[in-house]
Amino acid sequence: MHLLKHTTRKPKSIITIDDPEFNQQIQMETKCCCHCRQHWVLKPGSGVTRGYCFKCGDVTCGRKACGTCVPYEKKQGW
Amino acid sequence: MASAYGSGGTIAVAADTGLTVIGGTTVKARIDYILASCSGTPADATIDISVQQFTADGTGTAVTPEPLDVDDRVALCASKKTYSAEPTYAGINVLDLGFNQRSVFQWYAQPNGELVSSKAAGDGYGMRVDAFSTGTPTVQFIAHWKE
Numbered sequence: 001m002h003l004l005k006h007t008t009r010k011p012k013s014i015i016t017i018d019d020p021e022f023n024q025q026i027q028m029e030t031k032c033c034c035h036c037r038q039h040w041v042l043k044p045g046s047g048v049t050r051g052y053c054f055k056c057g058d059v060t061c062g063r064k065a066c067g068t069c070v071p072y073e074k075k076q077g078w
Numbered sequence: 079m080a081s082a083y084g085s086g087g088t089i090a091v092a093a094d095t096g097l098t099v100i101g102g103t104t105v106k107a108r109i110d111y112i113l114a115s116c117s118g119t120p121a122d123a124t125i126d127i128s129v130q131q132f133t134a135d136g137t138g139t140a141v142t143p144e145p146l147d148v149d150d151r152v153a154l155c156a157s158k159k160t161y162s163a164e165p166t167y168a169g170i171n172v173l174d175l176g177f178n179q180r181s182v183f184q185w186y187a188q189p190n191g192e193l194v195s196s197k198a199a200g201d202g203y204g205m206r207v208d209a210f211s212t213g214t215p216t217v218q219f220i221a222h223w224k225e
Binding site: 010018037 | 177
């Protein structure tokens, strides 16, 4: 059995975890911070506050250090 | 066209690094696949793993990256396992999850979700075990990247 719950239109990664006890594969979608590329699984109603960068047009992880726009691509020297 | 490579390593100690992918000074490693699983006797334990960026490499055993296409050139990025001195981590868990010892954990990056090393010497990403809830299972990491 394969369980997939779409939680976002544009996931940045997909996590799969096999559950041998119930013969299932659980699949989760993640978003990632456009400034540090931290990935997190979307949990609607979790209460975790994330951010949004209007320059990058993408979500941020919500850490104070990622409140200032320094794109991940710039940090990594692209 | 980017060439793809893979490497693997095992770790049986908590709070230790199991596998690293280290970018080169002329090329970046774009990690797009990570697998974590446990060998040994199946048991109910939680394996807490994380992936972190590091800015300075530690002391470990070199792993020869395998090209996923056998006709590709030798990898320019490096990979290490079995660390005796941990890399200097940047302090951000770019991926942090727990899974049951009986399970297999896989992470697939989508476009613009890859973990990319910088061209600074010794910069890369490490896959580490943060904690075991019980016992000391052996965790195996496999990583694929493009360069």
